[in-house]
Amino acid sequence: MGGDAEYYREQFAGILAARGGRRRRPGVKDVAAIADVGVGTASDALNGKGRMNPATRDRIRQVADAIGYYPSALARSLQSNKSGIIGLSIRPFGGAPLQYLEVSYYARFLNAATVAALEHGYALVVLPPSVPTLLRNIPIDGVIVTDPPPGDPLVTELKARGLAHVTDLGEADDPKALCVGNDQAKAVIGVCDHFKRQGATTVGLLVADADEDYTVRSLAGFRQWAEANGQIPRIERTSITDPVSMMAAARRLLAAPGRPDAVYTTEAPAGSYLVKAVGEQNLRMPEDVLVAYCAEHAPDAGLSEVTRLSLNAERVAEEAVDLLTSVLSGSDPTPRHRIVDTELHVHASSLRNRNAEPRKAR
Template sequence: MNDMRSARRVSIRDVAEAAGVSITTVSHVLNEKGRASEETKKLVLEAVERVGYRPDPAARSLRTGDTGVLGIVFRPSDAISGSMNGTEFHIRVAGGAATAAISHGYGLLHMPSPLATARRAFPIDGCIVVSPTKQDPVLTELLKRKIPVVTIDPEHGSNRTSGLVARDDVSGMRALLDHLESTGARRLLFLSGKDRNSWLVESEEAFKAWAQSHGIAAVIEHVSETSGAEGAREQAVAALRTKPRPDAIVAATSRFATGIIDAARSLGIAVPSELRVAALSDSELARGHETPITALDLHGDRAGRDGVEVLIALLQGKVPVEHAAVIPSLRIRASTLRRDAAG
């Protein structure tokens, strides 16, 4: 009998035979259901160890709908997509989410877009979607599958999910622009991305509103996120050849900011005395650049942790915990520290 069992997977039926109870009783004990006596529970658990039974996670998830796994999907074009080669913000979100998931006894599955994997149904209890776009098709698909969803950043223009981790991007942009104005900046350019997520849309609106209220000339241009530093460099070269040229450029990402500094160097424009450069998202690229770049720390690790906490609350049928919106922190560095600001 033991040799036969070793040649196949030990089943719940084997446990029932070894314990001298019904399959239903074994199922109730293992799933902590029913009203089995303590003596019966002991018999079943001893039989489990004796025959070497180990539950099949896939089969269990089919019965209970509980996989013990949370999913996370990153939506921006320059975010993590099938690898860990992405922006630092998204890597920090993934790290914070993974740490929180493990602390609650869950695994975290970094998923490619569900739209590109129709033939693979990933078993997850719930999903975090990072920076969804307007009417995001990934959210549509997950909600159609009736999977609980939490977003990090709202879906721009709608509110289709029960859970949200928000960030005050308006305050972040204002703090950055106040700093640039204090250095003497009067002609501003915002080199934004082309993705239409709430981070970029709200940042652009805040940029325009601030400039109007301060009577400062401000222009917004867009660069594809996937073009990276080189795309930003080409756009910045063209912008810096205009008259009058910008005296401060805000870049959506640190990669864009490095391209802008390269463009300025190629045209003989000094940073920061003639051109201040800052980024809306901090990273090692900004901190470690030969001219360290002023940037906003978006606290991705906290956003990831909060996302898991809200999702688990949803899974437990609770009203999600209200988290205060993440406030970006301004990290002032050499790229904007002009000492001889003029009026």
């Protein structure tokens, strides 16, 4: 093969010399000329098409490798009507489109989605949320849209164009929709049940001042649990990009009288403010108040002993990419709605009686 490769390169050098000696990128015509086949045969061999002698196909590919020819990605996309690119749109936080990079869930989601896309043979590009006009300029085969707000214009445009897209469970009522996410209501109920097993009689919730599906479903689960347990829901809302707002909401939630004896926040950035507010009130965890928060990992040592609900961001991303690429490859995946389980990591902040916990939640 080594001798053949050198011969093929010499042949290509001769072609260049005959055309003035100027260096240029090799083309399929050069491959065909050196392999002594027609251009159509060379193109079929390099794209895995057509019927031909295996030795001929191998020779054509060896020529292409030797002279550095590779098919144009643009040409392939025009032939197949596929770009090999999928998009990812992540909801903004506090008006800043890239604020999500500071949220552990989305940082991990982005990394896992990028790796999964490459494993499925796709490149992944990040799209600004709710900007449908970009679809006119970027060739994209499909899009993953995380936590879109109601009436999201990007989702509306994707539907109008007939482009495959995966969203969270906000579209789970549509049997044809592609959906991947957590059952947020079930997750919050699970945290509250954990508090109850640990002796809590009243629970408070700190959530974002937002209307995304994540928050809406979390609130629905909390209210459902409160009603089932004869409680009046104690809820505080906050901007999760404003430290002053988060600290004020945590203080309100833990203020006496009427202070709940367990508190949970659905927002990772608010976890540390809950812990600070507990300290300000001279309360002890878990003796005086049980505390839990939602995050993919403990961001610092101060939260290492705080009970944490993980949404398994990497698994959600992998399932979303798998579902989207299955559809793009022509498959009809089942199920089209996929729910990824959450995981409660119980630590000292909410653990009064270890034996009261199911083994899985310890």
